[in-house]
Amino acid sequence: MRIVIGQFAVARSWEDNLARCLDLVEKARARGAGMLVLPEGVLARDPQDPDHVLSTAQSETGPFMTALLHASKALAIVFCVNVPDGAGRFFNTLYCLRDGEITVRYRKLHLYDAFSMQESRLIAPGNSLPPVYDFGGVRCGFLTCYDVRFPEIARHLAVSGAEVLIVPAAWLRGPGKERHWEVMLAARALENTCYVIGAGECGSQNIGHSMVIDPLGTVIAAAGIEETALEVDIDLGRVARAKAVLPVLANRRFADPVLSGSEPR
Template sequence: MKVALGQFAVAADWETNQKQCLELIERSKIEGVDLLLLPEGILARDINDPEIMPKTAQPLDGPFMDGLKQASHGIAVAGCVNVPDGEGRFFNTHFVLKDGTFIALYRKLHLYDAFSMKESRLTSPGVELPPVVDIGGMRVGLMTCYDIRFPELARHLALQGAEVLLLPAAWVRGPAKERHWEVMTVARALENTCYVIAVGECGPRNIGASMVVDPLGVITLALGEEPVLGFATLLHERLDHARRVLPVLENRRFAAPMLADA
């Protein structure tokens, strides 16, 4: 399975961001990619205007996603957009497109009410566990940004058959934050013997630092803080080897995690 990591700085208007996404899709197609993962919040972002997220939210049949649907023929495209909840807030929605159709959707469960930020002020939480879908011959599970701090979600996906975890993010800079990002991304891969594809938005607020981690916790691709399109190949042989020599999913003594009542 060949993957592309489309790291970029999200602009304040959706037309600019759509153009950037379409360029990344076309470049990924030329490289024969099965899946392109984009960052979190790719509709619009402005660090000087925190209200921009609900103001610019669009439905999944709006013009931003329509453009990506048309471009997604022959490739899977994943990322996060803000979708109105009908009550003045929005759902942070992780989508996977393939051949013009949504094959998976997930509303972010864990909202970033930490480090002096309050995502829940404008965002409505999801109430359902994310799906696992087939892409490029592998089973792929969905997570979003802050979810990486909650190992129960990654374990749930692994027990549902996930071999790859997708993690679009907009990881905010701060003391030791890059270290947190790396440690937890590696831990979720290693403790579940899954690949993790993590793509972070870059720019003045967020760190970028997109990466691919293999099922034994080896970082096989690490990007910096500038806009870039990176590529990696995920191997069934490596996955099978990891699960043979480190059978943590078989050896565990705990029951499967469950979602608490909302």
């Protein structure tokens, strides 16, 4: 499966962002992709007004989602948007759309209350584990941004069969943050012998640096700080070879980090 990562700077207007997403959809189709992965929070953003993400949140039946559902024929589109929770905050929700349907819905578990930020002021946390979904024989698991700092969630997805981890993000700038991003993505790939696809927002607030890590922890594709469409072909043979030479999942002596049917606290 070919995956295209659409890296761009999210604007204040949801209409402008929708146009950018639809343009990336066409670029992904032209490159023969089966999946387009977009960053976190693609609905709207204003670095000068943190509450803008709350005031612009839309429901699943809103015009932003409706347009992307219509555009998802024969193409999986992965992205995160803000959905009102009905109690004054919103859920940072990851969606995968395909053939006009919502195939994956995941509310971000880990809120970024770190480095002087407090996402929990505006965002309500999810309480369900992210899914593993089969896209034409490629099993994909999903995390959102800060989730990647918590290895137990990636390990849960790996032992549930994920061969590719998809990570939409809006990774904030700061001292050493580019290094944190690369190290976390590479660690999650290497310790689970799976691909990791990190789709980052660029612009004045976030680092960009979308990248693809192979199952042995090597960066095989990477973007800089500019808007771009980055593509990679997923080779399941590469996953099988990594598991054969580095059987960490088979060799582990601890129980699964999350038992089947349990929920986060």
